[in-house]
Amino acid sequence: MKALRTLPLATVLSLCALFLTLSCGSADRTSGDGTTNPDLPFTAIAPAIPLTSVPLQDYLVYSNALSSDYIDTLRSDLxxxxxxxxxxxxAEKATLQSLLGIQDATPSTLSMWFKERMKYIVANDLGLYKLGLVFGSQKQVGLQVLGSSSNTDPANTGGGNMGSAIYLTTLDEQKSRPELSYLILRINDEWVPVLSPRAGLMRVGPALFSNExxxxxxxxxxxxxxxxxxxxxxxxxxxxxxNRAANxxxxxxxxxxxDGSVPAELVGVPACDDTVNGAYSVGAAVLKPLLHLCDAHCTAQxxxxLRGIYLDRLSRVIPAANGTMKTLDPTPxxxxxxxxxxxxxAFNLR
Ligand SMILES: [Zn+2]
Structure with missing residues (x-):
């Protein structure tokens, strides 16, 4: 079945596959003169910009590290x-409303839902980005270039939520380094603070765009x-x-x-959900009504x-052995x- 060709897109969408290799275990700084000047000055935290009805294609910030072909393609998608x-x-409307917690599912409300959660599109190669570790009590920022993640296959990488990955990594790092306040990431001419999983950073990989x-x-x-x-x-x-309180x-x-519910290549891979309202359910619920657009503009094949992809996403949602399914708390x-x-x-970390 042809739809299976797209499976690898999703096999790397797990958060754990995107965990950063922060090579900053030892905050190696020479005291006193170890300071440096950041090539982009640090800034005060900008006040949150209210969400507007600007089109999605213009709302997102595309990293300069992305090829212009990728950006053009994403803009045309949006x-x-x-x-x-x-x-x-x-039924499609009811599913979206229940899954996304919105009153009336329309392109406008779905667009707002998306804008609350995504803002920056970044390249797959994390080695292209400069990261800062903010130490608030010491009034210092440790700078380092992100190491490329070694546990993903770039050829198969479709996408990943970097904001959540960095936030979770920060929480983990704080266990051994409580003075770490949070991380900032340089995207174009902006230091983006990753204060929560809602930082809205999405990493896009070659599989989203490769002909294969x-x-x-x-x-x-x-x-x-x-x-x-x-x-x-x-x-x-x-x-x-x-949120952490709800795990x-x-x-x-x-x-x-x-258990035979997913193709063998996915067994043991973090590419399934045991929740009713997880990412696979959300992707499927948004894709389903969009398929009506295809009636007049896509070939039968x-x-x-696309219907195969929709069914595949639903098949990734696995009930517990007793047939029940969890609903996770989406409160941010x-x-x-x-x-x-x-x-x-600023000082350089190595
Ligand atoms: Zn995912």
């Missing part, structure tokens, strides 16, 4: 969503290909949700069971493959308090 008339069945994983092989911006990527974008947006930060995946984590770091000293 334009499909921006121009969507929102036609959906009552496309549904339509002659036009990367074909509607069918855009719908496949939109499913991934909304899936990743769910990973910005959850739901990032809506992490579970390892797929060996493209429609078959409060996160760290932002600090005015504009006068902080």
């Amino acid at each position: 334009a499909v969503f921006d121009n969507w008339n929102g036609a959906m069945t009552g 994983f496309q549904i339509n092989h002659t036009n990367i911006q074909a509607l069918s290909n855009s719908l496949q990527r939109l499913e991934v974008l909304f899936h990743e947006a769910r990973h910005s949700d959850g 739901s930060v990032g809506f992490s995946h579970i390892n797929c069971p060996n 493209e429609q078959t493959i 984590e409060t996160g760290f308090n932002g600090i005015d770091i504009s006068t902080f000293q």
